[in-house]
Amino acid sequence: MTEPKSASPQILRLILGDQLNASHSWLAEKDNSILYVMMEIGQETSYVRHHRQKVLVFFAAMRNFAKALTSKGHQVSYLTLDDKNNQQSLTKNLSRYLKQYPNARLQCQLPDEYRVDHQLRSWAGEQELTIEWFDSEHFLTQRDSLEQLFDSDSKLLMETFYRHMRRHLGVLMDGDSPIGGQWNFDSKNRKKLPKKLAVSEPLIFKNDAEDIDIMLTEMKVDTIGNADPRQLSWPTSRHQARQLLSYFCEYLLPYFGTYQDAMTSPEHHQHYWSLFHSRLSFALNSKMLAPLEVVDQAVASWQRNPDSIELNQIEGFVRQIIGWREYIRGIYWRFMPEYKNQNQLHHQRSLPAFYWNAKTNMNCVRQSVQQSLDYAYAHHIQRLMVTGNFALLAGVDPDQVDDWYLGIYIDALEWVELPNTRGMSQYADGGLLATKPYVSSANYIQKMSHYCSNCHYRHDQKTGDKACPFNSLYWHFIDRNQQQFKTNHRMGMMYSVWHKKSQQEREQLLEQANYYLDHLDDL
Numbered sequence: 296m297t298e299p300k301s302a303s304p305q306i307l308r309l310i311l312g313d314q315l316n317a318s319h320s321w322l323a324e325k326d327n328s329i330l331y332v333m334m335e336i337g338q339e340t341s342y343v344r345h346h347r348q349k350v351l352v353f354f355a356a357m358r359n360f361a362k363a364l365t366s367k368g369h370q371v372s373y374l375t376l377d378d379k380n381n382q383q384s385l386t387k388n389l390s391r392y393l394k395q396y397p398n399a400r401l402q403c404q405l406p407d408e409y410r411v412d413h414q415l416r417s418w419a420g421e422q423e424l425t426i427e428w429f430d431s432e433h434f435l436t437q438r439d440s441l442e443q444l445f446d447s448d449s450k451l452l453m454e455t456f457y458r459h460m461r462r463h464l465g466v467l468m469d470g471d472s473p474i475g476g477q478w479n480f481d482s483k484n485r486k487k488l489p490k491k492l493a494v495s496e497p498l499i500f501k502n503d504a505e506d507i508d509i510m511l512t513e514m515k516v517d518t519i520g521n522a523d524p525r526q527l528s529w530p531t532s533r534h535q536a537r538q539l540l541s542y543f544c545e546y547l548l549p550y551f552g553t554y555q556d557a558m559t560s561p562e563h564h565q566h567y568w569s570l571f572h573s574r575l576s577f578a579l580n581s582k583m584l585a586p587l588e589v590v591d592q593a594v595a596s597w598q599r600n601p602d603s604i605e606l607n608q609i610e611g612f613v614r615q616i617i618g619w620r621e622y623i624r625g626i627y628w629r630f631m632p633e634y635k636n637q638n639q640l641h642h643q644r645s646l647p648a649f650y651w652n653a654k655t656n657m658n659c660v661r662q663s664v665q666q667s668l669d670y671a672y673a674h675h676i677q678r679l680m681v682t683g684n685f686a687l688l689a690g691v692d693p694d695q696v697d698d699w700y701l702g703i704y705i706d707a708l709e710w711v712e713l714p715n716t717r718g719m720s721q722y723a724d725g726g727l728l729a730t731k732p733y734v735s736s737a738n739y740i741q742k743m744s745h746y747c748s749n750c751h752y753r754h755d756q757k758t759g760d761k762a763c764p765f766n767s768l769y770w771h772f773i774d775r776n777q778q779q780f781k782t783n784h785r786m787g788m789m790y791s792v793w794h795k796k797s798q799q800e801r802e803q804l805l806e807q808a809n810y811y812l813d814h815l816d817d818l
Contacts, residue, residue, distance in 0.1 A: 304330035304370065304396055309389065309403045311411065312339065312353050313708055315360040316582040317533050319404070319432050325368035330399070332392060333361050334374035337383030337514075342410070343702040346520035348527065348671040350511060352705060355504045355531040356581055363532070377510050385411070386418040393424075402427040405438070407624070407710045409631040433582045434624060435464065435617060441625035451626065451727070454478070457618035466590060466613055479614060480552065480607035487743055488557035488570065492550075497569035498542040500535050502527040519651065519702060520668045528670075529577055529705055536578035540589055543573040544596035549604045552611035556676045558744035560662050568666045572674050573612070576706035579620075586616050626714045626728055637717060638693055639725035640776065646686065646695040647815045655818050657764060658750035659740050660685055671705040676743065678704075679733055683720035687734055688768035689815060693723040731785040734772055737763040758807045764818055771808030774801070 305328040308321060312333075335354055354376070361373040374381050374388060382388050393401065403426050406412040419426045437443070444459060445451050458478055461467060467474045488494075508524035530536040543551075550571040559567045578584045590613055597609040627634070649655035653665040663677040673682070678700070686696045693716070700716045701707045718728030737754035741747040747754040752763040757770075773786075773793050780786040793801070811818060 304328055304399050306330070307332055307389075307392055307396060307399045307401050309333075309401070310360075311404070311406060312357050313407060313581050314404050314431055315356055315533075316431060316433055316585070317360070317363065318585065321404075321429070322364070322367070322369065327370055329370060330396070331361075331364055331369055331371045332374075332389075333357055333371065334381070334385070334388050335376040336374075336381065336385055336388065337376065337516075338385060340376070340511075340516045340518075343698045344517055344519050345702045346668075346671040346705065347508075347511070347518035347522040348520060348529065349702075349705050349707070350516065350518060351504045351507050351522055351524055352502075352527055352529045352531060352577065353581070354507050355502055355527065356583065358507075359532045375510070376514055376516075386414060389418070390422070400425075400427060402429060404429050404431045407431070408708060409627070409635075410709065413632070431582065433585060434621060435460065435586055436621045436625060438625075438628040440621070441629045451629075453618065453622045456622045456625070457614060460617045460621060461613075464587070464590075464617060466594065466617060467610060475606045475610070480610050483607040484552045484554075484611050485556050485743070486553050488554050488559050488564070488745070490563050490745070492554075494564050494566045494570055495546040496566050497528075497574065498539055499528040500530060501525075502529075502531045502535075504531075520671055529574075530583065533583045536575070536583040539578060540573070540575060540584060540592055543575065544593050547571040547573065548593060548596060548608055548612065549600075550608065552605070552608035555611055555674070556743055558659070558663075558674075558677055558681070558740075558746060560658070560745050560749070562749065563745045567662075568670050568672065570674070574672065579616075580706050580708050580711060586620065590616050620711070623714045624710055626718065627710045630724075630727070634717065634724065635697075635713060637724045637727075639723055640690070640721075640779065642687075642690040642721070642723070643692050644690045644812070644815070646691050646699060647689070647818070649816070649818070650682070650686075650699055656751035657685075657818055658752075659744060659746035662746055667703050671703065673704070678715075679720055680735060680739060680743070683716070684734055685765065685768075687721050687732060688765065688772045689812060690772075691721075693717050693721045696721055726783070731783060732772075732776075732780075734769060735765070736769040737765040740765065758803050762807060764811045767804045767807035768811060770801070770804045771812070774805060 308329055308331050310331055310333050335357065340350055361371050364371050380391065382391065393399065401424065403415060405428055406415065415426065441451055444456060461473065462471065503525050504527050505524045530539050554571055557570065561567050575584060575589060579586060579589065593609060593612055597604045649660065650664060653661050653668060655661050659681045663673055663681040667673045697713060697716050701709060701712045714728055718724040720733060722729060722732040737747065741754045753761045754763045756762040757766040770793060773789055777790065
């Protein structure tokens with residue numbers, strides 16, 4: 296534990312591990328009467344099993360942030376995980392600080408996760424303690440942004456929200472109209488990656504966190520995934536995060552939109568796991584980068600290079616940052632804590648073992664899971680249309696799906712993970728977030744990836760020993776949820792196709808699917 300120079304601070308300011316915002320107004324001036332408190336705690340390493348890279352990178356980034364604060368003259372008390380005084384609980388540690396400094400006021404930035412917000416407020420109520428709350432000064436909207444924008448009876452459409460944000464911020468706008476005459480160019484952003492297309496290598500950092508890794512081992516922190524603690528590839532400082540942003544704008548943005556949904560494998564592309572994605576989500580979600588900073592730099596790059604960066608590339612990226620990211624946060628705070636318990640399709644099956652070890656004959660799932668174990672990263676289509684798609688088709692308990700996504704990905708914090716997984720991916724909210732379930736047969740995976748060419752199963756076969764499980768499981772999902780989706784117009788075509796199949800074909804597909812469901816761990 297690093298101790299402050301000031302013996303009696305008048306204010307204790309808590310900075311959480313995802314509040315590494317160097318531009319926060321708190322830090323505008325140094326004041327020796329203010330003590331900044333940061334802590335590594337067991338409650339955060341154990342609420343799910345996290346990827347080892349995730350724990351290492353968060354702790355490394357936190358330590359770098361604390362050092363940066365100290366170097367600028369701020370008073371900082373940093374509690375390491377292995378400190379003998381560490382109670383491994385946020386509120387128990389805060390109680391100890393307040394006992395040590397009984398005359399100090401406690402100030403906190405609003406947490407982004409409901410569980411932490413609830414923990415702090417419940418504890419303060421029990422202690423009859425007043426917490427002075429401050430905004431994190433990171434997001435472009437407030438927690439209640441959806442309530443402000445939509446009437447109580449309105450459908451909370453992301454497209455409506457996105458257009459509002461474009462107008463409000465003046466991003467990619469020509470007066471009150473979108474540049475290019477349309478709001479999004481998603482139809483241009485669904486191309487399969489050509490096998491011979493050159494893909495720029497990702498910018499990889501080589502951060503040494505071996506001391507943290509040793510501490511995790513000594514403290515018996517249970518993690519998943521693979522990590523080289525001497526060469527952590529993710530940014531652990533604002534300087535590195537800004538380098539990653541600049542690299543994306545110069546080398547990856549020109550192809551980002553067109554191939555943002557594409558999936559490939561190591562035998563086809565050396566940089567199969569990163570492709571043209573920015574990989575800025577950890578830097579954003581830890582607040583080392585600000586969303587408008589990211590958007591402004593990307594837009595400026597497009598404006599300087601309109602011949603090499605087409606409008607669909609920049610629009611697709613902008614939509615993710617000021618549209619989807621802010622919208623997802625709004626959904627989270629609008630419907631928590633009830634949202635976390637939604638299971639509208641009543642799925643109860645256990646998550647197959649291959650989600651933890653990548654041991655499956657389904658090449659798309661094996662590649663996506665192994666990539667996740669190796670890099671703590673997979674892009675949105677791998678998460679949605681491979682691992683998420685399979686879990687939804689198989690009827691896996693959304694609690695288990697949530698825990699897996701929340702633990703395995705470097706950028707996963709509950710405010711962003713939960714709506715994306717339980718709502719968008721698993722349709723457990725009954726259509727609050729997505730207008731239809733994101734399910735598909737092998738046809739979509741074949742269309743958007745190179746996975747199917749080297750698979751044990753045949754993507755064009757629906758029944759038989761080599762039949763791709765996605766095919767029969769897709770129709771099993773369609774069949775078992777007829778009551779749920781009978782009034783969903785977006786599902787009408789698929790039910791029309793299902794009902795036109797012969798009785799024999801339907802029975803064969805369901806029999807095949809039931810066999811697979813009974814032998815999930817053997818697929």
